[in-house]
Amino acid sequence: MEKRLNEEGFILGHDPWTLPVATIGGAISTNSLGYRGGIYGSMGEQVLGLEAVLPNGEVLRTRSVPKSSAGINLKFLLIGGEGCFGIITEATVRIFPAPEKRTLHAILFESFEQGYGAIQRIFRQGLRPAVVDFGDGGDEFRGGAVLYLAFEGNQETVAAEEKIALSICDRDGGSRLLQEEAERFWRDRHIIARRFMQNRRQRRERGSDGIYRDWIHVALPGSKVLPFRKAAIEIIERRGVHLQESGLWIQPELFSMRLGIEDEGDNKAQLVLEETVDELLRLVQSMGGSMEYTHGVGVKLAHHMEKEHGYGLEVMRQIKKVLDPNNIMNPGKMGF
Ligand SMILES: Cc1cc2nc3c(=O)[nH]c(=O)nc-3n(C[C@H](O)[C@H](O)[C@H](O)COP(=O)(O)OP(=O)(O)OC[C@H]3O[C@@H](n4cnc5c(N)ncnc54)[C@H](O)[C@@H]3O)c2cc1C
Numbered sequence: 553m554e555k556r557l558n559e560e561g562f563i564l565g566h567d568p569w570t571l572p573v574a575t576i577g578g579a580i581s582t583n584s585l586g587y588r589g590g591i592y593g594s595m596g597e598q599v600l601g602l603e604a605v606l607p608n609g610e611v612l613r614t615r616s617v618p619k620s621s622a623g624i625n626l627k628f629l630l631i632g633g634e635g636c637f638g639i640i641t642e643a644t645v646r647i648f649p650a651p652e653k654r655t656l657h658a659i660l661f662e663s664f665e666q667g668y669g670a671i672q673r674i675f676r677q678g679l680r681p682a683v684v685d686f687g688d689g690g691d692e693f694r695g696g697a698v699l700y701l702a703f704e705g706n707q708e709t710v711a712a713e714e715k716i717a718l719s720i721c722d723r724d725g726g727s728r729l730l731q732e733e734a735e736r737f738w739r740d741r742h743i744i745a746r747r748f749m750q751n752r753r754q755r756r757e758r759g760s761d762g763i764y765r766d767w768i769h770v771a772l773p774g775s776k777v778l779p780f781r782k783a784a785i786e787i788i789e790r791r792g793v794h795l796q797e798s799g800l801w802i803q804p805e806l807f808s809m810r811l812g813i814e815d816e817g818d819n820k821a822q823l824v825l826e827e828t829v830d831e832l833l834r835l836v837q838s839m840g841g842s843m844e845y846t847h848g849v850g851v852k853l854a855h856h857m858e859k860e861h862g863y864g865l866e867v868m869r870q871i872k873k874v875l876d877p878n879n880i881m882n883p884g885k886m887g888f
Contacts (some may be wrong), residue, residue: 557647565648569745577640582848583632584631587681589802590624594846598645604630604638607876614642629871631705633883634848638873654704655714656738658729659721660696664688664777664798666833667697670724671804672774674717679703681717685737689810697799699726701739710755729785763812764821765796766829774805777802780839784809784832791828806845845850849886857887 554564567586568574574584576595583596592598594710601616629637638703661667667686673811674681675782688695703710758764772780781798785813788795788811797810811828815821833843837859844853857865865887872879874888879888 554778558650561650562647563584563650564598564645566595566598569742571742572745574873575644580631580640580643581634582846585802585806585846587685587802588702588704589683591680591682592648595645595648597633599627599645600644602627602630602640602644603642606638607878608880611641612638613722618646632848632875634885636647636872636885636888637881639881650712651682651704651706653707653710654702655710656683656731656734657699657701657714657718657719657721657727658731658734658737659699659701660693660726660729661726662696662700664697664781666725667696667699668778668800670721670726671726672718675718675804677720679717681713684691684802684804685799686801687797687808689795689797689799691712696887698729700734702738753813758822759817762815762816764825765812766812767808768806768829768832769801769806769846770833770841771845772804772836772839776839776841777804777807780836780841781805781809783835787831788828789836791824793825794806794827801846828857851884852884854887869871 553569554567556713557564565586565588566584567588568579568584569587569800571586572679579595580599580602585594588593595609600618601614603611605611606612612629614625614628617644630640661668661670671684671686681701682704683700685700686697688697699721701721703713710884721728770780777800784798785795789808789810793811793813795809796812797808798810809832813821813825813826833853833856836843837856843856843860849857861868868886869888882888
């Protein structure tokens with residue numbers, strides 16, 4: 553779809569890590585987020601209307617309009633619904649003109665906290681970068697944290713936004729890395745995904761280097777990100793797990809961590825990793841955050857749905873029961 557739109561001078565705007573393999577139905581059903589979500593929104597936010605076949609065979613169609621005040625908008629049964637309420641067979645999604653200009657920067661901060669402060673100030677100015685990809689953990693950056701920042705759109709607007717954002721980064725102690733580093737990041741952003749998708753098993757099982765890895769992608773109130781990160785590091789260290797990377801994606805409230813633990817041959821590593829992730833997600837929820845902002849719940853996170861939604865889970869279960877009494881659509885997912 554992206555290629556076809558590009559031929560006509562448009563873009564889809566949705567640019568997930570998994571762009572080479574993701575489908576529109578899957579992206580809507582997980583309310584997926586892409587690299588340029590900062591200006592184009594999540595896949596769910598781009599959906600104007602859709603058509604879906606419900607478990608009883610009836611066809612549900614919602615109106616393709618940007619705003620309506622005529623009852624509950626049933627597209628939200630399908631956006632983030634992970635295929636549990638119906639199968640999306642058609643969708644009308646917002647597309648965008650190809651940007652006139654894109655600017656890319658790579659900025660090194662001495663610490664995660666220093667970079668986090670700069671990003672918060674950029675957003676407080678009302679700027680909306682197309683891309684914010686910020687993280688620590690790269691050995692080549694000597695313990696610092698790198699911010700990849702992009703603006704795109706109309707030439708004059710981009711120039712003005714870039715100027716303000718870079719002056720904030722300069723003032724907050726950031727140092728600009730070579731332009732090649734920013735270009736490399738942009739060029740390679742889907743390469744790792746391609747490799748990963750060829751070996752999907754790697755995600756939760758032992759890598760060829762003998763390390764089990766897992767990720768968390770959580771949403772928190774902005775004021776809670778640094779306190780959560782600090783508490784999470786204590787939990788991770790106490791459990792003997794390694795924090796390989798922590799970072800932000802798209803906006804300051806969306807926080808991720810990559811964890812790893814060596815397999816010492818006693819079959820305990822994977823269990824320790826799973827228990828650590830569970831403890832971190834419970835902490836996020838008790839701090840007012842959400843356990844997952846982009847990949848969906850699936851089966852893996854289903855046991856956290858009760859704490860995530862409280863009575864809301866029961867409401868979802870009742871809706872599911874009415875629409876899918878025999879639980880034929882993705883049983884076990886999302887706690888159904
Ligand atoms: C390495 C890796 C990187 C990832 N990076 C990102 C990222 O950058 N951003 C992001 O948001 N996600 C990411 N994901 C998660 C996921 O790949 C994406 O959300 C992707 O968009 C899902 O699309 P898919 O076609 O692969 O869906 P699938 O994985 O096939 O399906 C996802 C869910 O949607 C349901 N579904 C699929 N099609 C339909 C349909 N037509 N109607 C109803 N339900 C349907 C499925 O039943 C399933 O529950 C990543 C995953 C991996 C493994």
